[in-house]
Amino acid sequence: EVQLVESGGGLVQPGGSLRLSCIPSGLTLRDYDMDWVRQAPGKGLEWIGRYRNKGNSLTTEYAASVKGRFTISRDDSKNSLYLQMNSLNTEDTAVYYCARGKIRCGSTNCWNDGFDIWGQGTMVTVSP
Amino acid sequence: DIQLTQSPSFLSASIGDRVTITCRASQGINTLLAWYQQKPGKAPRFLIYAASTLQSGVPSRFSGSGSGTEFTLTITSLQPEDFATYYCQQLNSYPFTFGGGTTVEIK
Numbered sequence: 001e002v003q004l005v006e007s008g009g010g011l012v013q014p015g016g017s018l019r020l021s022c023i024p025s026g027l028t029l030r031d032y033d034m035d036w037v038r039q040a041p042g043k044g045l046e047w048i049g050r051y052r053n054k055g056n057s058l059t060t061e062y063a064a065s066v067k068g069r070f071t072i073s074r075d076d077s078k079n080s081l082y083l084q085m086n087s088l089n090t091e092d093t094a095v096y097y098c099a100r101g102k103i104r105c106g107s108t109n110c111w112n113d114g115f116d117i118w119g120q121g122t123m124v125t126v127s128p
Numbered sequence: 129d130i131q132l133t134q135s136p137s138f139l140s141a142s143i144g145d146r147v148t149i150t151c152r153a154s155q156g157i158n159t160l161l162a163w164y165q166q167k168p169g170k171a172p173r174f175l176i177y178a179a180s181t182l183q184s185g186v187p188s189r190f191s192g193s194g195s196g197t198e199f200t201l202t203i204t205s206l207q208p209e210d211f212a213t214y215y216c217q218q219l220n221s222y223p224f225t226f227g228g229g230t231t232v233e234i235k
Contacts, residue, residue, distance in 0.1 A: 044226055047224040062223075112219035114177045114217060115174060
């Protein structure tokens with residue numbers, strides 16, 4: 001069974017940093033685009049960023065709310081995905097999920113279909 | 129950024145009811161829309177992609193339709209396990225925005 005497991009969440013003070021990890025079982029991260037999504041307590045889902053696979057030039061995309069503060073990276077030797085979060089503020093308090101991007105390709109184009117596998121999430125609390 | 133507006137935000141329904149949730153995009157997104165189901169304390173579950181294609185393992189009582197700016201998720205004959213919050217998501221362009229969610233509650 002394919003699974004994603006996040007870790008690294010916890011309590012951090014405003015202005016602090018935290019690094020989350022996403023470790024899969026049953027899949028090789030370098031074969032997929034991978035995303036991070038968060039959900040503040042009692043709120044909806046917010047996409048925060050993507051790490052594209054080699055076929056997509058190993059580039060990243062970020063939501064405006066985290067750009068310049070958060071960095072997504074991948075270590076192929078460890079088959080692990082990371083979310084480095086800096087300059088945290090109280091609005092970053094949320095459950096953070098990693099998810100696998102499902103991509104469908106035709107003869108000349110590819111399309112993003114959604115996120116077909118999700119981890120269980122890890123809670124990040126930013127508080128004085 | 130593309131905004132997604134879901135309606136209603138909440139709905140009460142009974143077992144066996146037919147339920148329809150609407151998702152409107154602020155600009156055209158072709159059929160690059162996905163639907164998710166989320167239960168309290170759990171990760172979202174991927175239900176539908178490309179607006180109308182059922183993900184493997186999802187019951188056939190779920191269906192999706194639409195293109196451009198207006199989309200619907202329909203659940204025919206609501207089952208006890210379907211009481212949850214449903215989100216739409218556009219994948220036409222970054223950032224991949226989600227709708228605000230629709231909570232389906234037991235009447």
